[in-house]
Structure formats: structure tokens, C-alpha cells
Amino acid sequence: MAVDLMSTYITLPNVRRRKIPEEFKDNDNRFSESLVEYFLEKYTKKGDIVLDIFAGLGTTLFVAEEMERIPFGVEYSEARYIYIRENLQNKDNIIYGDSLKLLEYNVPKCDFCIASPIYMNKSETENPYTAYTTKGTYKQYLEDTRKIYSNVKKKMKHNSKIVVEVSNLKKDDSVTTLAWDIGKEISKIFHFEGEIVVNWTSNSSENKDGFYGYGYDHSYCLVFSNK
Ligand SMILES: C[S@@+](CC[C@H](N)C(=O)[O-])C[C@H]1O[C@@H](n2cnc3c(N)ncnc32)[C@H](O)[C@@H]1O
Structure with missing residues (x-):
């Protein structure tokens, strides 16, 4: 049987090129542009x-536009939504909303999805998907x-690909x-193709948790397909 021999270990700079407003700097949990570029190059075309x-x-949306793809996105935080909208060419393609309600929004059928969920620690008791405004459990998350x-499947x-960075x-x-648990949940929806370990490098020696954070210097890109 033919197997897609994807690289399962990649090294990328954990550097964010885009300058962001001061108000967002304390909680800068963005992708490195290099990660989005890697996967758009691999799985999409203009x-x-x-x-x-x-x-x-x-x-994702900014890099998609730079690479002449058409971006769509959903964001729960109004301040973040406004920031994206102000800086995006396809202004109506960023939706202020909740991805649990994705089917209510005007999003067309997509060729590729890449996203990193807001993370939850198993001991937390507030729901990250409501910006911590309601109680929640890890199981519910x-x-x-x-x-x-x-x-997302709908x-x-x-045959499109879905990448989850976690x-x-x-x-x-x-x-x-979290990476194992989320991988297991999403495998109930999409066909799991495998994980890519991302080895993050940085010029900074300030990050005591490692170059990625959360106690690690690597993360996973879980690759799924919509078969
Ligand atoms: C890890 S960050 C994603 C960062 C993004 N990859 C980037 O490069 O900027 C997760 C985002 O999910 C948003 N979020 C949390 N719950 C959500 C929900 N129910 N629907 C849509 N977005 C949500 C958070 O506000 C946060 O901005």
C-alpha cells in the first residue's frame, strides 16, 4: 500500500515577524509565520x-494572503478580531464568533485547515472556549x-488536509x-495521517521553559485528511 512519506521531524525558527500592538504582547501565542508557510507550501496552491x-x-490569514491563498478565520476575542480585520485585505473573511457555531457562519468549502486550539491543562476548571468566563472540565474541553x-468536517x-498544531x-x-488527547478526539472525525514533530529554534536564551513553552522545546503538527 502506498504511504505518503512526509517528513516527520522538521526544524523551524520560533520567530514571529509581524509586529503586534502592545496590548497583545503579554499573551502572544501566535504561530511562527514559518510554520504556516511550510504547510501552505506543502498542501496548497495559489x-x-x-x-x-x-x-x-x-x-494563518496574513500568511495565506501573502502567498496568494484566500483566508477564512473565526476568532472569539473581539479585540483580536478587530486587529485582524483592520490588517486583512479580505476583511469580511475574518468572523467574530465561536467555532462551536461554525456552521452558522458564511464560510465556503475549504481546501486546507490549519489551527492551534487554545490549550487546557487537565487541572483547570474554567472553559478556554468561552475565554474562561464559564466553568469547565478537561473532559468537556x-x-x-x-x-x-x-x-470543520462539513x-x-x-481529500483536503487538516493540520492541528498542539x-x-x-x-x-x-x-x-494534550497532544495525545486532542489527536484521539479529532481522529474520531478525520483520518489521522500522522504527526510531525516541530523542533523549534530560537536566538533567545530568555525562555526558561524551552523555546516553545509549556515545558517543551517542540510541538506537534497532527496531520489529518478528509477521506
Ligand atoms: C493559540 S491561539 C491561536 C493563535 C493563532 N494560531 C495565531 O497565530 O495567531 C487560540 C485562539 O483561539 C481563540 N478561541 C478560543 N476559543 C474559541 C472559540 N470557541 N472559537 C473561536 N476561537 C476561539 C482564542 O481567543 C485565541 O485567540
């Missing part, structure tokens, strides 16, 4: 529609993640196996 359901500060990706073209979380003596 004119393709690229979706990020956790748009954050818009890295994983169920919501699965629901979000079952929405917005993806046949890390395990090491805190004190305990590890939340």
Missing part, C-alpha cells in the same frame, strides 16, 4: 481557500474540540497529554 478556526492574531472539528473539501503541557510534576 487561489486555495485556507481556514483557521482559532484565528488568534491572524498569522476535549468533547468541545471534537464538536468543533465535526463542524466545511472541508473531499503540545503536551508540562507543569510542576505533572504532564497533561
Whole structure:
């Protein structure tokens, strides 16, 4: 049987080129542009529609435009949404909303999806998907993640790829196996093709947790396909 021999270990600079407003600097959980470039190069072509359901500060959308793809995104935080909208060429393609309600929004069938969910530690008791304004459990969070990706499935073209960037979380003596747990949930929706380990490099020696954060110097890109 033919196997897609993708690289399973890549090294990228953990550098964010785009300058962001002061108000966002304390919680800068953006992708490195290099990560988005790597996957858009690999899985898309000019004119393709690229979706990020956790748009954050818009890295996927901005890089998609730079590479002449058409971006669509959903972002829960109004301030982040406004920032993206102000800086995006396709202004109506960023949606202020909740990816649990993705099917209510005007998003076309997409060629590719790349996103990194907001993370949750297993000991937390607030729901990250409501910006911590409601109570929540890790179990509920994983169920919501699965629901979000079952929405995504209805917005993806046949045979398209879905990349989820995620890390395990090491805190004190305990590890939340977030990458494994999310991988298992999303595998209920999409065909799991395998993981790519991203070895992050940095020029900075300031980050005591390692170059990625959460106790690690690498993260995973879980690659799924919509078969
Ligand atoms: C890890 S950040 C994504 C960063 C993004 N990859 C970037 O490069 O800027 C996760 C984002 O998901 C957003 N978010 C959280 N819950 C959400 C929800 N229910 N629907 C849509 N976005 C959500 C958060 O506000 C946050 O901006």
C-alpha cells in the first residue's frame, strides 16, 4: 500500500515577524509565520481557500494572503478580531464568533485547515472556549474540540488536509497529554495521517521553559485528511 512519506521531524525558527500592538504582547501565542508557510507550501496552491478556526492574531490569514491563498478565520476575542480585520485585505473573511457555531457562519468549502486550539491543562476548571468566563472540565474541553472539528468536517473539501498544531503541557510534576488527547478526539472525525514533530529554534536564551513553552522545546503538527 502506498504511504505518503512526509517528513516527520522538521526544524523551524520560533520567530514571529509581524509586529503586534502592545496590548497583545503579554499573551502572544501566535504561530511562527514559518510554520504556516511550510504547510501552505506543502498542501496548497495559489487561489486555495485556507481556514483557521482559532484565528488568534491572524498569522494563518496574513500568511495565506501573502502567498496568494484566500483566508477564512473565526476568532472569539473581539479585540483580536478587530486587529485582524483592520490588517486583512479580505476583511469580511475574518468572523467574530465561536467555532462551536461554525456552521452558522458564511464560510465556503475549504481546501486546507490549519489551527492551534487554545490549550487546557487537565487541572483547570474554567472553559478556554468561552475565554474562561464559564466553568469547565478537561473532559468537556476535549468533547468541545471534537464538536468543533465535526463542524470543520462539513466545511472541508473531499481529500483536503487538516493540520492541528498542539503540545503536551508540562507543569510542576505533572504532564497533561494534550497532544495525545486532542489527536484521539479529532481522529474520531478525520483520518489521522500522522504527526510531525516541530523542533523549534530560537536566538533567545530568555525562555526558561524551552523555546516553545509549556515545558517543551517542540510541538506537534497532527496531520489529518478528509477521506
Ligand atoms: C493559540 S491561539 C491561536 C493563535 C493563532 N494560531 C495565531 O497565530 O495567531 C487560540 C485562539 O483561539 C481563540 N478561541 C478560543 N476559543 C474559541 C472559540 N470557541 N472559537 C473561536 N476561537 C476561539 C482564542 O481567543 C485565541 O485567540
